[in-house]
Amino acid sequence: MADSADIAAEIQERRMAAALSSRPTWWTGVDMARADCEECGDEIPAARREAAPWATTCIECQSIREKRGRHVR
Structure with a gap:
């Protein structure tokens, strides 16, 4: 039976894999x-x-983008 630490580590690995697979192509x-x-x-x-x-x-230019609120792709 998995303990809390094992479950937490598995959840973290899944989230990391999901984040990496959805990162922008650039x-x-x-x-x-x-x-x-x-x-x-x-x-x-x-x-x-x-x-x-x-x-x-x-x-x-990045500073200008952030001031305009355009820094998020």
């Missing part, structure tokens, strides 16, 4: 380290690409 794409901002076309700094390889905008 996350798994080849272009994870996009060099140019999709908003302004300027180069995304290397430090940002390393810290957030999924980033498709530079910090300035």
Whole structure:
């Protein structure tokens, strides 16, 4: 019989598998380290690409998106 910890671990594994299978396709794409901002076309700094390889905008454009409420895909 499984104890509470085993049941919790199984639930967590199922949730993680579901989250990974439903992640956006841009996350798994080849272009994870996009060099140019999709908003302004300027180069995304290397430090940002390393810290957030999924980033498709530079910090300035991302700040504008968040202020406008467009940061969620």
